[in-house]
Amino acid sequence: MTDRRAVASVPGYDDATIAALQDVLAAEHAAVWAYTLAIAFLPADEADQARADAEAHRKLRAALEATVSQLGERPVAAQPAYTTPQPVVDAESAGALAEAAETDTMVAWRSVMQRTTTRDVRAGALETLAASTVRCSRWRAAVGSAPAIPAFPGQ
Amino acid sequence: MRDLHPGPTRRQVLAALLLAPAAVAGLGACSLGAKPQVDPLVALADQARADAALAAAAAAAQPDLAARLEPLRAARTEHAAALDAEVARQDPDAPPPGPAPTPGPQVTLGALREALQASGRSAGEVALDVPTDRVGLVASVAACCAAYAAVLA
Numbered sequence: 001m002t003d004r005r006a007v008a009s010v011p012g013y014d015d016a017t018i019a020a021l022q023d024v025l026a027a028e029h030a031a032v033w034a035y036t037l038a039i040a041f042l043p044a045d046e047a048d049q050a051r052a053d054a055e056a057h058r059k060l061r062a063a064l065e066a067t068v069s070q071l072g073e074r075p076v077a078a079q080p081a082y083t084t085p086q087p088v089v090d091a092e093s094a095g096a097l098a099e100a101a102e103t104d105t106m107v108a109w110r111s112v113m114q115r116t117t118t119r120d121v122r123a124g125a126l127e128t129l130a131a132s133t134v135r136c137s138r139w140r141a142a143v144g145s146a147p148a149i150p151a152f153p154g155q
Numbered sequence: 156m157r158d159l160h161p162g163p164t165r166r167q168v169l170a171a172l173l174l175a176p177a178a179v180a181g182l183g184a185c186s187l188g189a190k191p192q193v194d195p196l197v198a199l200a201d202q203a204r205a206d207a208a209l210a211a212a213a214a215a216a217q218p219d220l221a222a223r224l225e226p227l228r229a230a231r232t233e234h235a236a237a238l239d240a241e242v243a244r245q246d247p248d249a250p251p252p253g254p255a256p257t258p259g260p261q262v263t264l265g266a267l268r269e270a271l272q273a274s275g276r277s278a279g280e281v282a283l284d285v286p287t288d289r290v291g292l293v294a295s296v297a298a299c300c301a302a303y304a305a306v307l308a
Binding site: 106110113114115117119122123125126129130133134137146147148149150151152153154155 | 226227237275284286287288291294297298299303305
């Protein structure tokens with residue numbers, strides 16, 4: 001673990017910002033897990049989409065882990081398993097799990113914006129919120145949640 | 156002008172965080188010190204009204220798209236109302252919002268997409284600097300606009 005004091009002076013990365021990044025990292029861990037489970041139940045075309053979405057979350061997770069480490073904190077680890085909103089038994093419940101995972105990450109990224117005033121962190125969080133909104137809209141459309149794009153993503 | 160170039164440690168950190176392509180929060184150009192007199196949410200509310208009118212006009216011009224465009228029109232109408240309410244909360248004496256401009260008769264999907272991209276960029280830039288109690292609203296508006304712009308192919 002890096003010495004916290006060595007990097008504690010990085011401007012803009014106060015404790016609240018770091019805590020927000022840890023929370024969104026936890027949500028990204030859960031999203032990767034959720035997609036891994038969902039893929040097994042999805043038809044081929046949706047499974048391909050789920051693999052692409054999972055890869056996006058893996059990249060975010062890696063970026064967050066690197067950032068948190070560079071700030072001198074130990075990145076939060078993934079849980080061995082997570083509870084799902086409903087049992088995942090078929091394509092529909094798998095799609096609903098993907099929707100739930102994206103929704104949770106949207107909430108977490110929006111929360112990052114509310115817990116920091118650092119422009120660069122806000123810019124990254126906003127881009128990610130928008131990308132997650134697009135991913136979520138595909139799963140919402142697939143499972144029939146309307147509107148596919150919520151008026152207030154992450155709220 | 157302030158020094159806008161962070162030190163190497165910070166840049167290293169940001170390079171790791173900022174993986175996503177620059178879609179929403181565009182330029183982030185230097186904002187000079189002086190506080191604007193006008194609430195920046197007023198312009199965002201006006202854009203929301205204009206986009207709602209544009210979406211309605213596009214749906215009227217192409218009825219087969221109406222079902223697809225209605226959620227967008229509804230969302231931009233909700234954005235205008237929420238932004239108006241936040242402007243009024245901050246300053247009860249703020250002048251009431253004006254009417255939306257009337258779009259021309261032939262609004263294309265491309266024109267609508269460009270308007271949404273511009274609205275997403277505006278809201279994204281405002282979201283970088285607003286206080287924490289307003290940023291959630293502005294960020295959601297920006298993300299919603301960017302997402303609609305992305306899916307309106």
